[in-house]
Amino acid sequence: MNKNAILKPILIGVLVLAVAGGIAFGMFSGGDEKSQKSAVSHKKEHIDMANEQNEPQESEDKSATGDYESNSKGESNSGALKRSTRYGQRARTAISQRGNQNQGSVSRKTKPGASTTPSVSPSKPDHNPSKNPGEQPSVNPGENHGANPGEHVPPVVDRKVQVEKEISSFMRTAELKDGKYIGLGNGFDEARGRVKTIVTIKDNNIENIEYVDGQGYSGMDYKTISSRVLPFLYGKEGRRNIAILKLYRKYIDQIASAKDHTKEAEKLLGKEYAGRISDARRAERVSPVVRDYLAENHKCKKMMDAVSGATLTTGGVGLSVDNALELSENDKKTGNEITDIKVLEPTEVNGYTGQRVLKSDIEKPLDLSGVKVELAKADGTKIEVPYADFDRYGIEITNRDTGEKLYDKMNLPEEVKKQALITNITHRGSKRQTELAIFFESYSNDYIVKMEYSFDNGNTWEEVTDPAKSDENSNNIAPRQTIKLKKEYFGKKARFRTTSVSGKHYEYECRFPIDEYGYKFSFNSVNKDYEKNKNANFALYITFVDDVVDEKPGTGGDNQDEGNPEEGSEVEEEFKPELSSKIINKKVGDAEPTLEEYKALISNFPDDGSVTLEVLDHPDMSENGYTLVKIKVISNNSGKESIITIGVSVA
Numbered sequence: 001m002n003k004n005a006i007l008k009p010i011l012i013g014v015l016v017l018a019v020a021g022g023i024a025f026g027m028f029s030g031g032d033e034k035s036q037k038s039a040v041s042h043k044k045e046h047i048d049m050a051n052e053q054n055e056p057q058e059s060e061d062k063s064a065t066g067d068y069e070s071n072s073k074g075e076s077n078s079g080a081l082k083r084s085t086r087y088g089q090r091a092r093t094a095i096s097q098r099g100n101q102n103q104g105s106v107s108r109k110t111k112p113g114a115s116t117t118p119s120v121s122p123s124k125p126d127h128n129p130s131k132n133p134g135e136q137p138s139v140n141p142g143e144n145h146g147a148n149p150g151e152h153v154p155p156v157v158d159r160k161v162q163v164e165k166e167i168s169s170f171m172r173t174a175e176l177k178d179g180k181y182i183g184l185g186n187g188f189d190e191a192r193g194r195v196k197t198i199v200t201i202k203d204n205n206i207e208n209i210e211y212v213d214g215q216g217y218s219g220m221d222y223k224t225i226s227s228r229v230l231p232f233l234y235g236k237e238g239r240r241n242i243a244i245l246k247l248y249r250k251y252i253d254q255i256a257s258a259k260d261h262t263k264e265a266e267k268l269l270g271k272e273y274a275g276r277i278s279d280a281r282r283a284e285r286v287s288p289v290v291r292d293y294l295a296e297n298h299k300c301k302k303m304m305d306a307v308s309g310a311t312l313t314t315g316g317v318g319l320s321v322d323n324a325l326e327l328s329e330n331d332k333k334t335g336n337e338i339t340d341i342k343v344l345e346p347t348e349v350n351g352y353t354g355q356r357v358l359k360s361d362i363e364k365p366l367d368l369s370g371v372k373v374e375l376a377k378a379d380g381t382k383i384e385v386p387y388a389d390f391d392r393y394g395i396e397i398t399n400r401d402t403g404e405k406l407y408d409k410m411n412l413p414e415e416v417k418k419q420a421l422i423t424n425i426t427h428r429g430s431k432r433q434t435e436l437a438i439f440f441e442s443y444s445n446d447y448i449v450k451m452e453y454s455f456d457n458g459n460t461w462e463e464v465t466d467p468a469k470s471d472e473n474s475n476n477i478a479p480r481q482t483i484k485l486k487k488e489y490f491g492k493k494a495r496f497r498t499t500s501v502s503g504k505h506y507e508y509e510c511r512f513p514i515d516e517y518g519y520k521f522s523f524n525s526v527n528k529d530y531e532k533n534k535n536a537n538f539a540l541y542i543t544f545v546d547d548v549v550d551e552k553p554g555t556g557g558d559n560q561d562e563g564n565p566e567e568g569s570e571v572e573e574e575f576k577p578e579l580s581s582k583i584i585n586k587k588v589g590d591a592e593p594t595l596e597e598y599k600a601l602i603s604n605f606p607d608d609g610s611v612t613l614e615v616l617d618h619p620d621m622s623e624n625g626y627t628l629v630k631i632k633v634i635s636n637n638s639g640k641e642s643i644i645t646i647g648v649s650v651a
Helices: 003-028 030-054 077-082 085-107 159-170 220-233 238-257 261-269 283-297 301-306 311-334 595-600
Strands: 179-185 195-202 205-211 338-345 356-361 372-377 382-386 395-399 421-427 432-441 448-454 480-485 495-500 505-509 520-525 539-546 583-586 611-615 625-635 641-650
Touching (some): 159 238, 159 283, 195 311, 205 220, 220 238, 220 301, 220 311, 261 283, 283 301, 283 311, 338 432
Parallel strands (some): 356 432, 480 539, 583 641
Antiparallel strands (some): 195 205, 338 372, 372 382, 395 421, 421 432, 448 495, 495 505, 505 520, 520 539, 611 625, 625 641
């Protein structure tokens, strides 16, 4: 036997042994590790599924009892939830979160002294049946049930649960004091004042609610509809419904005033409802969608359906009643005896809103020194409190829109002064409150006390003797005068000058020469100095008459006495407009009021063309605000003119 014949079997045997050894090494090293990992992962999967299926699948909306009602198929709350497209994803996400938590606890389970390798039991079948035969798993196969293991999953926000918590937080639960309480709330038209109710409390419950009529309260046009809410504010569910109306107004205001209206609407209502809002900048467009959201999700559909068409005013009613409850709670808790607060001074009243009106000089710091209020006590006694004593009595004045505290000699921004500033005057101890409107114009005691004229371009001046006084303020010389003039001045141009108490001069000129008696000549200001003094007029209206001395006083001569016309003759008098209202309400973006709209407010405006109007100011229609518009009223027959002021409220 040769050498090769002996070596060949040996080499083959070695090769076989080597291959067998490699296979064995793979099986008992890498292969075993892979098998263990697979078993652990497989075990965790089945443990998690078992935990999910065995754990009671309660809705996270369990605090909102009754929100998930049985459907037509007789499904239970949880069954209906599983089949709901609207809430299914939310439920699946919540389940996934719980699964991840269970997964973490299994993978980290150790015993003292033991290895950190996960402890697993023998493998089980891939399908883990439910405890209850026939019950389907709460997750659908093939769906994404959450994040990958180890990935952070943000907490799921259940909108219905959150809203229910807000409603609960708005509900008043403190003990109430018996009595009648006046409540105030913002309705549809805040420019007209607040919705007012009188709420009677007895035995810790609402006994009666009265919707107060009267000038200066918003929502009177919608009273019939909004009053339908009142039956829902009594009894066991009354306080919850009041809280819902509070939340309703809160959501409207949040969305309408947000920088990003759409984002805010989606945050509060969800994308579905946010998509229904045609213009989220306008409260009246947001209102019906918020109403629908609450009605469809929070057990108030009957109430919301009853007041459809007047939900903003209805929200004001809810706020008003809640305000009355707040006062009752406070009186019970503190023993307060103050029942009301009202403004005594200033005395001027806004005929449209019923608010007292304080006029402040636009050129100077805010002047509150003349404000005085009256506090009424339960025993019938009253206390007069001037502004100087406000701090001592716990009274403050705040901006109604911003809540900013206002004080005497405060320098306000020019933007604030461009419109009426509505303020709240509050007695902090009793929480009683009233409103005060502040109008900013050029108010001054630098009165016009002298008038002169010149026919030589101001080189020499002649004073008007015994000039007529202004009807608006007898301290001022009137801008309309009748002056005797010698005919020698005919054909010359005149120049007029008025002088104030402080010695300031205001000059006026006419482009036409004086060439006629009995004609009213208009003299316009040569500059805008008059704008700095409310008492100075932008124009003078002078009528010249013949300067003739009668030889026989009383005979009249060629110059008939204007005050004693011949029998049968007519005397043209200045037209005096009578206003049926002093305000026009508009919406943001509307066109400014037309001349016809202004005319409609003058109840005695003639239709024969004898009187015309000229609008001197233009309100800003681009944003919320209140503008005082000056209107010139011209009597064409007599040539006499007057100025009226009409407020334009943009909301």
